[in-house]
Amino acid sequence: MPSTLLPREPSSTMTRRHFLVGLGASAGLVLGELFRYFPVYAQSFPDNAPITPFRFVQLTDTHLGYTGDANREVSRSLGLALKAIQGLTPSPDFILMTGDLTEFTTSAAARKARLILFRDTLEQTKIPLYAVAGEHDALLDRGKLYASVIGDLRYGFSHKGVQFIGLDNVSRGFFLGGDQLAWVKNQVQQLDPARPLIFFCHAPLYNVFAPWNWYTYDGAALRQLVEKFSNVSVLYGHVHQLITAYTANLYQVAALPTAWPLPAPGELVKLRPWPQGATHPYLGLGFRVVDVNATGRLLISNVRLDKEEEVYHAARLV
Amino acid sequence: MRHGWFKRVIVLAVFSCGMVGSAHGEAVRLPNPFRHRIEVPKIPRRDASVPTIARGAALFARACLSCHGPRGDGEGFAQFPGITAPPLNQLSASEWSATRIAHAIQNGDGAMPEWGLVLSPTEIQSLTLYIESLNGHVAPIPKSPSA
Numbered sequence: 118m119p120s121t122l123l124p125r126e127p128s129s130t131m132t133r134r135h136f137l138v139g140l141g142a143s144a145g146l147v148l149g150e151l152f153r154y155f156p157v158y159a160q161s162f163p164d165n166a167p168i169t170p171f172r173f174v175q176l177t178d179t180h181l182g183y184t185g186d187a188n189r190e191v192s193r194s195l196g197l198a199l200k201a202i203q204g205l206t207p208s209p210d211f212i213l214m215t216g217d218l219t220e221f222t223t224s225a226a227a228r229k230a231r232l233i234l235f236r237d238t239l240e241q242t243k244i245p246l247y248a249v250a251g252e253h254d255a256l257l258d259r260g261k262l263y264a265s266v267i268g269d270l271r272y273g274f275s276h277k278g279v280q281f282i283g284l285d286n287v288s289r290g291f292f293l294g295g296d297q298l299a300w301v302k303n304q305v306q307q308l309d310p311a312r313p314l315i316f317f318c319h320a321p322l323y324n325v326f327a328p329w330n331w332y333t334y335d336g337a338a339l340r341q342l343v344e345k346f347s348n349v350s351v352l353y354g355h356v357h358q359l360i361t362a363y364t365a366n367l368y369q370v371a372a373l374p375t376a377w378p379l380p381a382p383g384e385l386v387k388l389r390p391w392p393q394g395a396t397h398p399y400l401g402l403g404f405r406v407v408d409v410n411a412t413g414r415l416l417i418s419n420v421r422l423d424k425e426e427e428v429y430h431a432a433r434l435v
Numbered sequence: 436m437r438h439g440w441f442k443r444v445i446v447l448a449v450f451s452c453g454m455v456g457s458a459h460g461e462a463v464r465l466p467n468p469f470r471h472r473i474e475v476p477k478i479p480r481r482d483a484s485v486p487t488i489a490r491g492a493a494l495f496a497r498a499c500l501s502c503h504g505p506r507g508d509g510e511g512f513a514q515f516p517g518i519t520a521p522p523l524n525q526l527s528a529s530e531w532s533a534t535r536i537a538h539a540i541q542n543g544d545g546a547m548p549e550w551g552l553v554l555s556p557t558e559i560q561s562l563t564l565y566i567e568s569l570n571g572h573v574a575p576i577p578k579s580p581s582a
Binding site: 252253256257289290291292293295296327328329335385387388 | 496497498500501502505511512513514515516517518543545546548549550552553
């Protein structure tokens with residue numbers, strides 16, 4: 118008897134239609150999983166649309182997984198920051214995370230777990246996330262785990278007429294490297310120098326204090342690449358405090374961390390955080406709200422976790 | 436007698452005029468401090484492509500001091516929890532040849548950056564010379580290719 122005349126067993130046989138439906142579903146699952154692991158960075162880049170005013174938040178140095186006296190509950194201070202961010206009116210279009218999502222660990226499994234914890238925590242806010250790695254996340258394995266859990270180490274995107282470029286100046290050392298500089302050169306050649314350009318990275322692109330690794334070895338080479346641009350800002354973290362500097366045509370600003378503050382640079386001593394204060398546990402912690410107006414200028418507001426009423430106290434138009 | 440006294444006065448007057456005149460003449464010959472130029476001989480500089488310990492020391496201060504310490508003894512100012520940068524002033528010459536030191540700088544390992552991505556081969560050789568000098572190894576005297 119020909120086998121085609123036998124009654125079909127749905128569990129053991131598959132028609133072409135079933136196969137295609139299954140294939141499509143599998144592809145969807147795989148793509149869904151990919152986008153879960155790789156946040157959607159791809160937007161039109163460059164973007165020639167007129168600038169529409171918008172708001173975004175800079176979050177930095179959350180150091181999830183840290184245990185010690187500098188912050189006895191890093192997840193709690195991150196939760197406070199996220200709660201404040203979710204309560205902002207108008208709400209931010211996205212969160213820009215400038216590195217050190219997790220605390221350094223030599224265990225790859227622990228690092229992966231911490232990165233997943235960060236990703237899942239941020240996903241609960243329902244606010245899109247654009248992140249770059251810090252040296253705590255990426256130096257030990259050259260960013261491999263970070264790339265698999267969070268996303269690309271460097272990328273560019275445009276949002277409502279403003280150009281953003283995320284840089285990796287930590288995963289191979291505190292430098293950009295010739296390959297990345299060539300990539301940036303190729304990116305900026307496609308961009309309009311009259312439009313605002315915002316770099317975001319972990320370490321500063323100038324020498325804040327090299328003995329504490331607060332610098333980018335070849336940052337000057339990047340500054341030369343954007344000489345023609347009239348409005349360039351660099352948002353960075355790493356230094357765990359507010360530092361502002363104009364270097365040639367670049368306006369470079371560091372944001373408050375949510376983990377712990379660090380001393381001001383200048384003394385040739387070992388870099389150590391202070392123990393968290395019992396009376397002011399969130400002193401020196403916070404995040405940044407950036408409002409971009411129609412001319413592309415940035416209104417920067419630094420929000421302190423210990424004094425929410427001072428949200429706009431440090432507002433500054435750039 | 437009176438004639439002899441007059442002669443001596445005349446000779447003395449002429450001698451005095453000569454002294455004043457010669458002093459005045461020397462003052463005229465002095466160079467004008469605002470006009471004369473001092474020609475400084477040019478100091479010959481080494482070829483930039485030649486590695487030197489001095490360049491290595493400058494690079495060390497910029498790129499290595501933060502983790503390995505100003506003396507290269509591992510007492511750096513910025514460290515990661517759980518790991519420390521190894522001391523670079525206790526390297527045995529038999530285990531750490533110049534080639535191995537240069538390889539470590541070039542390729543990195545773990546938290547040690549891949550400096551070969553930003554430093555030139557000459558700069559890596561300069562750093563190698565400096566690290567060898569920290570250990571008292573006899574550093575070879577580099578020679579210019581043109582010499």
